[in-house]
Amino acid sequence: MVETSSSPGLGLLLGGVLLLLLAGALLLWLGARQRRASGLPAGRIVYDDSGGRIKVERPLYDSTLGLTGKPDYVIKQGETLIPVEVKSGFAPPRPYEGHIFQLAAYCLLLQRLTGNRPSYGIIQYRNRSFAIDYTSELENELKALIEEIRYQERRGQAGRSHQEPARCARCGYRSLCDQRL
Template identity: 55%
Template sequence: MLLPHWFFTLLPLALIGLAMLFFWISGWLKGQTGLPDGKIIYADTGRWGKPAKPLYDAELGLTGKPDYLIRKNGIIIPVEVKSAWAPPAPYESHKLQLAAYCLLVQGYFGLRPPYGLLRYRNRTFRVVFSPELEEQVREVVEEIRLQKEQDEACRSHNHPNRCARCGYRGICDQRL
């Protein structure tokens, strides 16, 4: 059976169109992740195979696992993904967590990130890793270290919902 002449003309055009559609869908899906362009060099999402090793800074005594590290134009950008809807501005605790990852990147790779990204379900915030934010993280790390040395930490809030989600709820004598 011979195929019509026009079939051999339309087949390559259809394949090119299909390839273009797949490239467009791929770009659209990447845009939906909220991640910047660049190469993912670290992922702690559980979907990429074996779990990522934590980053560690011996000087600070700090360990952490950012959700992603993206290398772009010679810089490394930590990305922390939150499953909740975005607040009007990032929560202070989320900014401190992201800044701690910036410190870990600086210690581990020897490159200071100029910023990190907080990705909420519907919005991404760019958080500048300023000297002031770095100092704030260092103060919190030191405060935690002092609390550990005292072997006693007091509850620092009056929010029952926060207590309900706490990993120490079962052994805490100050829970709400």
């Protein structure tokens, strides 16, 4: 008579493998949940200037337009790049015009640097996100705004556009500005 007995080591091994599979599934589920909560779209993060995992050495730059920018994230979905700008405040009923143009500038920079035009970008507020289509119309409005800013700079007449002392305090031109609040 042949006696078969299961080895206690085999049971432990199978139990360990099962435990690892469950832990892996839990980590995947938690990661997907965290991504959904963050408002970031599915895809791989290829650029992160949020102060998190990846230190960005240089901003995006286009010498033709004299335009520089650092989106908080760029997500890659296939060959498509999606810029994401994170704002710390609560969402207004619709995104502020300045935030839309900032996001459009990131779309334009990504298009110039990669040759691939983003179809949209995302503005993520604390409680809500907005997907903003990067249309030809928005691109043309952005280019006109850039040209107007350059024109005002050349004339020396680029005036302050608000009455917000807190905004002035965070401005990169504060030390040079004769109109600061």
